[in-house]
Amino acid sequence: MNYFDESLTSIHQKLVAKEMSATELAKQTIANMKETDKDVQAFITINEDEALAAAEKIDAAGVDEQNILSGIPVGIKDNLVTKGVKTTAASKMLGNFKPIYTATAVQKLTDAGMVMVGKTNMDEFAMGGSTENSAFQTTKNPWDYTKVPGGSSGGSAAAVASGQVLGALGSDTGGSIRQPASFNGIVGMKPTYGRVSRWGLIAFGSSFDQIGPFTKTVADNAAMLTAIAGQDQRDLTSSDKAVPNFAEKLDAGVAGMTIGLPTEYLGEGVDDSVKQLILAAAKTYEQLGAKVVEVSLPHTRYGVAAYYILSSSEASSNLQRFDGIRYGFRADNTKNLEDIYVQTRSQGFGDEVKRRIMLGTYSLSAGFYDAYFKKAAQVRTLMINDYTEVFKNVDLILAPTAPTTAYALGAEVNDPMTMYMNDAMTIPVNMAGLPGLSMPVGFADGMPVGMQLIGRPFDEVTVYQAANAFEQATDFHKQNPQLGGQN
DSSP, X not given: OOOTXXXXXXXXXXXXXXXXXXXXXXXXXXXXXXXXXXXXXXXXXXXXHHHXXXXXXXXXXXXXXXXXXXXXXXXXXXXXXXXXXXXXXXXXXXXXXXXXXXXXXXXXXXXXXXXXXXXXXXXXGGOOSSSOOOSXXXXXXXXXXXXXXXSSSHHHHHXXXXXXXXXXXXXXXXXXXXHHHHHHTSEEEEOOTTSBOOTTXXXXXXXXXXXXXXXXXXXXXXXXXXXXXXXXXXXXXXXXXXXXXXXXXXXXXXXXXXXXXXGGGGSTTSOHHHHHHHXXXXXXXXXXTOEEEEEOOGGGGGHHHXXXXXXXXXXXXXXXXXXXXXXXXXXXXXOSHHHHHHHHHHHHSOHHHHHHHHHHHHHHSTTTIIIIIXXXXXXXXXXXXXXXXXXTTOSEEEEESSSSSOOBTTSSTTOHHHHHHTTTTTHHXXXXXXXXXXXXXXXXXXXXXXXXXXXXXXXXXXXXXXXXXXHHHOOGGGOOOOTXXXX
């Protein structure tokens, strides 16, 4: 069983018609995962026994005919804690960690009847843009095994793109859902900050992190977000705003909408092939009845610098808990308490994590706080103001998700500055806490290109509405990778 030509609706219909049981579906899914993942390496852990037990319970109770998620296998990024199931954040520091509780977003999916079949690979503690910073394995792009799948949620994106699962959860701090969605030719949504509870998400940058879904289609994505969204009393940053059915206006079209095209997103550093596909998408929207206008977000150019100061500062604080004392990895042959701290963190963290801890600690230190952290926070406010002004005149913003297609494995992993610049298109959305969705807009040299739709705060409905209109007018989402080689 692979899911290349399936959707939540098509599989749900088969389950309701008893063409297959949830247990049979889980078994077929896991069998395909074991075979396909030998090459793709999207999963750190395959959750076979627990998944089959969960599927058997669904069969015993009967598949919920009104819920298209019931009985459907799902992948979970390995920084979302899962009770009794190993959760590593792709780090040696948590190599054998089995949590005692389950993250709210994961629990909501399982309560809706989804069957967790595995935990997906990622950049260690979600720090990276290629999923090459995992302590355990390197995930490959299903379109071309010599290319990266993006990051940090590259495992979840590759799992969906390679047909192993129909949906997966990722987390997005500076583009970690949208950039891999772009590189893999699928749909990835970063909701408004606060729309989904972060309780149970191993924190990177607490004021940036958001959990969101990967799927093949816009409708499937909307269904998964509807299931996981909502206030959580255990997460005081989660919003009390009512959760709509995010699919309620999928077929309403874009006639009468005004879509902004920011000049800063189509300038230097963006491949011409990417730029041309975005401009072609703008034309498609005009043909569908929308008005496309040029807009400006002048502080975008400061986004990368400000983000890496702020997010690294938050990471420095969040990762203090990994000290070798309470849980997780502890270095051997240490001499005293200080040596335990130093050796455990030196051996347990990878290079990229250490780099960001050092940057963040420096930015927060006495004498440098005002010069770096405070200035970056002020830039963040200016970026929020930019979006506020633009959204007075437009309903959505259209932009590239990434400046290039997926690059070669090993090409940038040792060049952090170049890799950081790949997030220039996605970081501003996290800085402002806005919803952003990436979806396929075409292909360049056989590799997928993604476009980003950015909405007003808590207006995911409009984002999905416009995304679905484009999807229905094109066939990019129907293209599947030729697993195993160049395209």
